[in-house]
Amino acid sequence: MFFGVIKEQLSDDRVQFCQIKLRKTEAVTLKMSYPSAPGQDSKNSVFVNTGDKVVGSIPLLKIRDTSKKATTPAFDIVDECLYHFRTNIFMRDFKIKSDADRLLIYLTFYAMKCLKLIAKNKNDKAKCAKEIQGWNLNPFPVPGDAGFILASLITTEVKPQEKAELLGYFKQLRIETGNRLLDIVFANGTEADKWWICFAPRKFMDKEMAN
Numbered sequence: 001m002f003f004g005v006i007k008e009q010l011s012d013d014r015v016q017f018c019q020i021k022l023r024k025t026e027a028v029t030l031k032m033s034y035p036s037a038p039g040q041d042s043k044n045s046v047f048v049n050t051g052d053k054v055v056g057s058i059p060l061l062k063i064r065d066t067s068k069k070a071t072t073p074a075f076d077i078v079d080e081c082l083y084h085f086r087t088n089i090f091m092r093d094f095k096i097k098s099d100a101d102r103l104l105i106y107l108t109f110y111a112m113k114c115l116k117l118i119a120k121n122k123n124d125k126a127k128c129a130k131e132i133q134g135w136n137l138n139p140f141p142v143p144g145d146a147g148f149i150l151a152s153l154i155t156t157e158v159k160p161q162e163k164a165e166l167l168g169y170f171k172q173l174r175i176e177t178g179n180r181l182l183d184i185v186f187a188n189g190t191e192a193d194k195w196w197i198c199f200a201p202r203k204f205m206d207k208e209m210a211n
Contacts, residue, residue: 034062034073035080042084043091045100047077056143056158058106059099060169063176078176081107082184086196089204102153105205107177109149112202113209114178118185119200122192125182132178140174140211142166149209 035046053060061077064070081104088108094101114132121127141148143166144158158166185196 034075036075038075038080038083042087043094043101044097045077045080045104047080047100047103048098050100054099054156055162055166057099057154057156058103058143058166058169060165061100061103063172065172066176066179077103078107078173078180080104081111081177082180084108085111086199089199089202092205094205096153102150103173105153106150107173109204109207109209110174111177111181112199112204114181115185115196115200116208118182118192119197122197123190125186125190125192128186128192129179129182132182135211136171136174136178138211140170142170147210149207 034050037046039046047059047061050059050061052062062073063078064073064076077100084104085108088104089112094105096102113135117131117135118128121131142158142163143150143154144163148154185192187193
C-alpha cells in the first residue's frame, strides 16, 4: 500500500513536470512566433523577439519571396513598411525600441526613393519597374559601409565575413519592396494611384536615399 501511494505520487509529479515543461515550450514558441498583422504604433515594428539572426544591428527577418509565389511568412516587414508608409513619411524622428525598427526606417527610405522613380513614369508600370531594377543594379551600401543611410543608428560592428550575407539580404529586401510597391500603386490599372504619387516630392526625415 505504501509503495502504491509513492508510485501514484511519482506519477502525478511526472505529469506536473511535463505540464510545466509544456507551458514553458508554449511560451517560447509564442515569444518566437511571427506577427500576422501590423501594430497600431507605426513608428515601431512588431517584429520583436523573432529569434532571427542579427548582423550589424539589423535582424535578418524572414521575407516572403513573391517571385516564387511563396505564402510564408504571410505578413513580413516589407508589408509592415508599406502599410505604415504614408503615415511614417511625415515623421521626423524615431525612437529605436528594437533592431527591427532600423529595418523599418531603412525600408521607408527605400520605398520613398522607389516612389520618386514611379512618379516620373506614372502612366507606365513596366517602365517604372525597369527604372527601379536599373537603379538597383548600382552598388549600394549596407551596414558597415561608408554612405549607409542609417550609419548613425548602427551600434554593432559588422565583420568582413558578414558583408556578403548582409548584401544578399538587403538585395532581397529592395527587390520585394519595389515590386510590392509597384503592385500597390498600380492596383487600379495602368495609371499610378494619385493618392500615392502625391507623396513623391516629399523627403523622409529630411533625407533622401542616394543609392
